[in-house]
Amino acid sequence: MSGTAMQKSESQLSEQTQAVNQHTFTPKVDIWETQDSYNLDVEMPGVDKNGLDVKLEDGVLSILGRVAPDNTVACEKVHSEYETGNYERQFHISEVIDEEKIQASIKNGVLNLELPKRESAKPKRIEVKVG
Amino acid sequence: MYWLDKRLINQLSGLNQLFGELDRSFGSAPRERSSTAAFPKLNAWKNDNSILLTAEVPGVDPQDIELEVQPDKLTISGERHGRAKVEGDSYQRSERSTGKFRRELTLPFRVDSDKVSASCKNGILSISLALAAEEKPKRISVTVRND
Known part of the structure; x- marks a missing residue:
């Protein structure tokens, strides 16, 4: 019975911590x-694919990464060199991007984005056929 | 209490690492969030039985991380590989750093070097170190007999 009570208080605590945790890096x-x-590698340690929000709107690429909550709340923090929080960054893109073909993947805390240029924006090559 | 004292001692002796750093990373990263260039950055948690260390290692393949544990020392080393650059590609931002890293930490308590586990997820390395028996709070277990 005390075990259940303990778990309950821990989960409440972790919710509070998340609400207080408002750092954005x-x-x-x-x-x-x-x-x-165009290709981007974005460093977001602690973020998995569920915490990602990537948008391209009116030539602005917005990247938001939410850090997954950790399970260290029950312990006493005794040393701190880094703080955790969400990641946010925006870029203007002047080139026309083929939005349908944007690829995103995340591995080892690094998001990779590939933004293919529209056909019309690519440098044109005219093949010369030898007749 | 102990940690606060230790921090003070470290500050007085000119060290800025609570763990008493012996070596520093030699990656080429001047753009860290805080003043030190140590890689990876570490946080530590403690409970009665163990210490949990977490480190930010984005872009490091877990297979490229090596840990060495002694009763009072932990060494984290490895290499972060960069993407192979293709000729003709033009880089507009290059903020991330790559290369070998190494941190040697003197632990302010003894750990049981046989009871260490580590995992890496989403670019966060977690290392769990069991405290050596003499560091744990003493407990007397009472066995209840039903006969």
Whole structure:
């Protein structure tokens, strides 16, 4: 019976902690352009795919990552070098992106985005046929 | 209490790491959130029986992390590999860092080096260290006999 009571108070505590936890960090990014696409690697340790919210609206790419709650609430924090919180960053993209073909994946806390350029925006190559 | 005292001692002796850092990472990352360039950054939690360390290791393959535990020392080392750059690609931002890292920590308590477990999820490394018997609060267990 005391076990159940303990679990209950822990879960209440973790909800409170989440509500109080309002830090928002600017994640580090690498951005590179290839002939066909724009690519981003975004560092968001602690975020899984369920915590991700990526939007492209009116040429603004918004990236939001919510950190999954951890289960360390019951312990006493004795040393702290980093704080946890959500990640948020926005970028303007002048190039026309093919929104239907945006690819996103997250691995080891790094989000990878591939934003393919629209056909019309790609450099045109005209093949010369040898007749 | 002990931790506060330890922190004070470290500050007085010019160290800025609570764990008494011996070595520093040699990644090329000057853009950290806080003033130290140590990688990975660590948090620590404690209960009666164990210590839990968590470290931010985004982009590090868990297989590239190596841990070495001694009763009063923990070494975390490894390498964060970057993406192979393709000729013709142009980088517009390059804020993330790669390379080898190593942190050697002196623990302010003795741990049972046989009882260590570690896991890595979403770029967070978690290391659980069982406190050595002499560090645990003493408990007397009472066996109830039903006969």
